[in-house]
Amino acid sequence: MSDPLRVGIIGAGGISRGAHLPNYQKCGERVNVVAIADVAKDRAVALAEEFSIPHAFGSFEEMLTEVDLDAVSVCVPNKFHAPAVIAALEAGCHVLCEKPPAMTVAEAEQMAKTAEKAGKILTYGFHYRHQPEVETLKRFTEAGELGDIYSARVHAIRRRGIPGWGVFTNKELQGGGPLIDIGVHMLDAALYLMGYPEPESVYGRTHQKLGNRKGVGLMGDWDWENFSIEDMAIAMVTFKNGATLVLETAFAANVEKADVMQVSLMGDKGGADVFPLKIYQEKHETLLDVTPAYLPKKGGHELEVQRFVECCLNGTTPVSVPEQGVALQKIINGIYESADTGEVVRF
Structure with missing residues (x-):
């Protein structure tokens, strides 16, 4: 595929405006964003005018029919990920889809199968994989510096960080709350650093204690009277290689810090906290704490979009692949199923 890459955007919300469009523009002459579609066409038109995009549509179906595209960013609510992704792939486009992959495991599997059949790239917006802390630690784990990683802890917790915009508190459109919005980022980063081990079982609990009543909002006022998601999720995941992972994620919790995003790993040769990056080892009869002197x-x-463009133009494999999206979706849906039934879910 030759330059410039012709890109279309599905969804004219905040993630398009704040992350995808400006970072496509940073790719310079290698990328030409030529179309944007949103069910609220006026929003698509407004964003098209702001970013000098020549075409705006009221549906992705119309955009895919009317404009010749090489690649698409899917930036719509989670409920609509699968139909948008599948349509774009079948139209011959590579796809960068925002997280989480889908609403169900069956949808994630269908998306992966469609990408394989179409021979097109499907990758997901797990931008924390591209953070310098994760990239650096990945090199250490692949070199065996941590040894056998047998335990992980994942935290994505806000004190009062319920989004006061969009559809983040609407379970029908999103599928869930902090687990599938912020928890999924730290969960994916942990699994990526662990080598994406195959899950064996999951036990989860969800809570709705603070979001369904009026309170202080550090991210704007939310519609607490129609709050249909969990405000906290807790889970333990076991893997077939013997490893375990404990996850805590919340939009609202009575904790000290306003926002904590952290992955902690423990292996038989070393451990690490990722944000900020610190590695813990025992060498030469000495306990060491190792921190990088410099990170990019x-x-x-920015790197997520840049690398998606490079993969499309060069035919290389992205860092996030559909099979990992399916595995992640199994864990997410397993946590919600376990929370609903009170039972351990086994894969």
């Missing part, structure tokens, strides 16, 4: 400054969203 380029952000995860």
Whole structure:
């Protein structure tokens, strides 16, 4: 595929405006964003005018029919990920889809199968994989510096960080709350650093204690009277290689810090906290704490989009692949199923 890459955007919300469009523009002459579609066509038109995009549509079906595209970013609510992704792939486009992959495991599997059949790239917006802390630690784990990683802890917790915009508190459109919005980022980062081990079982609990009543909002006022998601999820995942992972994620919790995003790993040769990166080892009869003196400054969203473009143009494999999306979706849906039934879910 030759330059420039002709890109279309499905969804004219905040993630398109704040992450995808500006970072496509940073790719310069290698990318030409030529179309944007949203069910609220006026939003698509407004964003098209802001970013000098020549075409705006009221549906992705119309965009895919009317404009010749090489690649698409899917930035719509989670409920609509699968139909948009599948349509774009079948139209011959490579696809960068925002997280989480889908609403169900069956949808994630269908998306993966469609990408394989079409011979097109399907990758997901796990931008924390592109953060310098994760990239650095990945090199250490692949070199065996941590040894056998047998335990992980994942935290994605806000004190009062319920989004006061969009559809983040609407279970029908999103599928869930902090687990599938912020928890999924840290869960994916942990699994990526662990080598994406095959899950064996999951036991989960969800809580709705703070979001369904009026309170202080550090991210704007939310519609607490129609709050249909969990405000906290807790889970333990076991893997077939013997490893375990404990996850805690919340939009609202009575904790000290306003926002904590952290992955902690423990292996038989070393351990690590990722944000900020610190590695713990025992060498030469000495306990060591190792911190990098320098890390690159380029952000995860910028690298995510840049590398998607490079993969499309060069035919290389992206860092996030559909099979991992299916595995992640199994764990997410397993947590919700376990929370609903009170039972351990086995895969």
